[in-house]
Amino acid sequence: QKEVEQDPGPLSVPEGAIVSLNCTYSNSAFQYFMWYRQYSRKGPELLMYTYSSGNKEDGRFTAQVDKSSKYISLFIRDSQPSDSATYLCAMSQTGNMLTFGGGTRLMVKP
Amino acid sequence: GAVVSQHPSWVICKSGTSVKIECRSLDFQATTMFWYRQFPKQSLMLMATSNEGSKATYEQGVEKDKFLINHASLTLSTLTVTSAHPEDSSFYICRGNGGGQSSYNEQFFGPGTRLTVL
Numbered sequence: 688q689k690e691v692e693q694d695p696g697p698l699s700v701p702e703g704a705i706v707s708l709n710c711t712y713s714n715s716a717f718q719y720f721m722w723y724r725q726y727s728r729k730g731p732e733l734l735m736y737t738y739s740s741g742n743k744e745d746g747r748f749t750a751q752v753d754k755s756s757k758y759i760s761l762f763i764r765d766s767q768p769s770d771s772a773t774y775l776c777a778m779s780q781t782g783n784m785l786t787f788g789g790g791t792r793l794m795v796k797p
Numbered sequence: 798g799a800v801v802s803q804h805p806s807w808v809i810c811k812s813g814t815s816v817k818i819e820c821r822s823l824d825f826q827a828t829t830m831f832w833y834r835q836f837p838k839q840s841l842m843l844m845a846t847s848n849e850g851s852k853a854t855y856e857q858g859v860e861k862d863k864f865l866i867n868h869a870s871l872t873l874s875t876l877t878v879t880s881a882h883p884e885d886s887s888f889y890i891c892r893g894n895g896g897g898q899s900s901y902n903e904q905f906f907g908p909g910t911r912l913t914v915l
Contacts, residue, residue, distance in 0.1 A: 695838075723906075730803075730890050730906035731841070775840060783829070783894060789840040 693788030710776035820891035826871035827893030
């Protein structure tokens, strides 16, 4: 079993939809939780960062961490075609070494 | 945000040759550099971690004699793929860390280098 599980998708939604992306993990020592967006043949770009449990909102993006369930989510409101990318969750005990999920490919259709 | 650059962005080489990939932190000092490999439609696989001035620490299964990593300065790390073969064709990405236990805000990925070995 992988330390971090993420549905690979692809997830296809119409423009304007609310997107929900999720990861589960097994290591209870993880304290830092990140979401990265990666366009094809580009490096990952940090979207959201959360320390410990709770919610964090930034524009159309909301990250949620539920440490009791070992479950994290990224919500994208009013999704746009430009949001089409692969979304990677990542976690860390110290904030330094990252453990990545496999990535979910998202397609937002106009 | 801070910028990490990689050069070249795309390289094609013949089997048996060596290829050097440069990773530079442009506006911060990267005390630690991470090198990843990513195959199509797969996630990032950590290859090695290097601290400035020290030998790199390689992940299990990664040949240190094949993937030579040098981190001679706080702004430059290089990955050399020696005697490259077609199975080494992949997307190589570096990530720089500015240091400190919870300095994850100072961690930035490079744009990646696509290596194709013929």
